[in-house]
Amino acid sequence: MSETGFILDGGQSALSNVTVIHPSPPDPGTYVISLTGIDNDNSINFPYEIMLEVPDLAKARVSFPPIVAVSPVLQTNFSVELFNEGNADIGYNLFLDSPTGWQAGFTDLGAQPGAPSASSGAIVRDGSLQVGISVSPPVSMVRAGSNLSLNLHIISQTENSESWTEVVNLRVGVYEDLEISLESTVGMLRPDSSVNLQFSVFNEGNSDLTLTPSIQLPGGWSVTSGMNTFSVDYGDGHNWLVGIAGNGQAVGGVMTLVLSSPTGEISWSTNLSVFSIADPQISFSSITYPDSSTYPQITEGGAHIPGELYYLTWEIENQGDGDWSPIVSLELPTGYNGSCDEVPKVDSGDTESLTCSVEIPVNAMPDMQPQIILTMNGGGLEISDTVSLLIAEVAAVTWSGELLPELETGTQHLVKLRIENTGNSMLSHVIAVDAPDGWEVIIDSGSTISLQAGQSTSVRLFVTASTPGLEQCTVRLTNAEAVADSEYTFNLTATGEVKTIVGSSIGEVIMWSSLIIIIVGGILAIVLIMRKEKGGGKSYASGQVNTAQAYGASPLQSGQTVAHLPVQKQPVPQVAPSNISFNWAQRPQQHSSHPSPQSESSVTESLSTESTGTEPPIDEPSEVEETAPTPEPAEDAQSSEGDSKEKESVAVESTDDESTEDGVPEETQPEWPDLGDSDDPWA
Structure with missing residues (x-):
């Protein structure tokens, strides 16, 4: 404080300065300075506080x-x-x-x-x-x-x-960039040539450049002019000539031009091609097939098989005066692999051999003639030779199982196989399946497949097993003797009981046979009823006749039953009776019936047969029951009130007192109508 003691009269005041010293900068926060005023005369203290708030101070x-x-x-x-x-x-x-x-x-x-x-x-x-x-x-x-x-x-x-x-x-900063180009056209040079090469340079940097040229040449060459220092301003260009000369033994190779500045250098290169003293000649020598057979002509051993490795040999003859040490490159079509042996040095007058291996890709197209180009370069000379292969046609497939489920006998299951054309030509064949006896196999969506090279497809088979167990099925391409792996065998496991699988053709035979039997039985019933209505000859009680003896058949044995043929009731057209008698006993023991057109009415067939192992006496009576629609006689339609307007059936039974030998008395035999002259649709 500036002053600490005061003598004050009543109502008088005085000023005192308070000085605070703090760090620079002070820590943020609130600071309290406590002051106390003391009244010495009255012994009274008067406290006072000074509050200082320090915020965050940035610097x-x-x-x-x-x-x-x-x-x-x-x-x-x-x-x-x-x-x-x-x-x-x-x-x-x-x-x-x-x-x-x-x-x-x-x-x-x-x-x-x-x-x-x-x-x-x-x-x-x-x-x-x-x-x-x-x-x-x-x-x-x-x-x-x-x-x-x-x-x-x-x-x-x-x-x-x-x-x-x-x-x-x-x-x-400084950025140096030069664009260098050769304006002259340089072809093949003689070893003793003198050439002036015109160069142009453009300063693409951001500063003026002072350049000193230098050149690096292949053996036998020297610089004759153009090596003076020159300047190129920022954004400007410059042209100058460089002279070179050969000493008669000069060779071809890389020429490098270097432009040096105080801060760096920029180089540019090109190739000088020089006539060499050597005179190499190349010719195709032989080809070695995968079976180690060798032929002098490229296709003498036949077409070349995809996926196989062949060895091609060339001969290099140096007809010049100098030696030749070339480098070799083998140019192959896309997808082919190949390499060559170490290139030999060919001395003057010598002949060397070079062998290269070529692997044909598996997907090479047949009948194509891909070119193989061998190029040799050295001493400014380049020689090459081109040969053409002939790609063979390969037919092959691979099979795999996509879906081989466990089968249940009597139930149709889907089996899926995948076939892939692994050859290089299109295949189109019919698929055939060899299945176990009693099994049924149906090929879905037709049995012919067509596959391009590399293409695959799924073969869907609907298989119905008749016997349980592990069985083998074979699927094959027909007429595919030239196709590798055209046959594929796979195993299928079936569970369940042995079941008989009946094809649709057997069902049709049963249907037509049943229909014929029903029609013949109906015609026979009509004929018998009409004979009864005629009233001539012997009448049979309840419409019974000895049908077994009439047809010359043996009586039924004990315990045997005959077929029950229920026929749906339908109107039957009237047939006029005939005067011609028919002897039942003279008919052969077997008779045949021909199929008639299918009736417009539906027919239901039920066939049941039972037999026993004991053979009854030959004179045991037999019984045949037939059911057929009966037409209502026109003359009795109004007089017979007790009889039904439509009769449902006629029972035909055989009795034991009538034999096949005696037959039915001639005067009571039923007459067979002459159906040949009738317009009846049943005829």
Whole structure:
């Protein structure tokens, strides 16, 4: 305090200054300074407090190089260090102002790399943060040495924000780039040639260049002119001549032009082709097939099989005066594999052999003639030879099981197989299936398949097993003797009881046979009824006749029954009686019936037969029951009230007192109508 003692009259006041010394910066918080006034005359104390509130105080400082060199063609990355010299952990918002045409951004802060704004996050008190910055050049070239300014704005994230601006100085660096081209056309050179090569160079960098040329030549060549230093301004070009000469033994090879500047060098290369003293000749020698047989002609051993390895041999003869050490390259069609042995050195007048292996891909198309080109290059000379293969046609398939379920006897199951054409030609064959006896196999969607090379398809079979157990089925391609693996055998397991599978053709036979029996029985019943109505000859009680003896058949044995043929009731057309008698006993023991057109009425057949092992006496009576529709006689339609208008059936029985030998008395035999003259549709 400036003063601590006062003598004051009543109502008088005095001023005293209070000085507070604190750290820089002070820690944030609330500070209390307590003062006490003491009245010495009256011994009274008067306390007083001074409240000091210290907020978060921000203070930022940035450290960066005085000049940052940037590339005129590539993105330049550098970093600055941001210090927090405030009194608390404080964050700062950062913003960049890029030079015109340039793009600046933060590399590791912000929502995405390269964004021009970012947040530092909270930086600890007296701490720092490395802030990465990227600078991208414009599309147009900027001259080297250009000075640029990048402004960095800093704003504190405090209640009372404060801001700072820092300027980062940028300077465009040197970028050297030359476009070199040979304007002259250089063909094959003689070993003693003298040639002037005209070059052009364009300065695509951002600074003027002073260039010193140098050249690297193959053996036997030397430079005669054009090695003087020259300058190329920024964005400008220059042309000059370079002279070279051969010494008579010069060889071909790579020529490299080097242009050196004070800061670096740029090189350019081309190939010089020189006539060689050597004179190599190449010719095809032989081919070795996979079975080790060798032939002098490429196709003498037959067409070439896909997927196989063949060895081709060439002979190289040097008819020149110098040696020749070539390199070899083998040009193959797409998908082919091949390699050659080590290339031998061919001395003057010598002949060497070179063997190369060629593997034909499995999917090579048949009848194609792919070319194999062998090229040898060395000493400025290049020789080559081309041979053509002849691809053979390969027919082959592979089978696999897709769905092989466990079968239940008497139930149809789906079995799926997959067939793939692994050859190189189209296949079209009919599929046949060999199944166990009693099994039924149906090929779904037809039995003919057509597959292109490499194509596969699913073969669907509907299989019905009749016997349980493990059985083998075989599926094969018919007329496919030339197709490899055209037959495939697979196992199927069936469970259940033995069941008989009846085909649809047997059912049709049973149906037609039943229909014929019903029609014949109906006609017989009509004839008997009409004979009874005629009243001539012997009448049979209840419409009974000895049908067994009438047809010359033996009586039924004891315990045997005959077929019961229920026939659905339907109107039957009237048939006029005939005067011709028919002797039942004279008919043969067997008779045949021919199928008649199918009736428009539905027919239901029920057939049951029982037999015993004991044979009864031959005179045991037999009984046949037949049911057929009965027409109502026209003359009795009104007089017979007790009889039904339609009779449901006629029972035909055989008696034991009538024999086949005696037959029916001639005067009582039923007469068979002459159906040949009748218009009846049943005839």
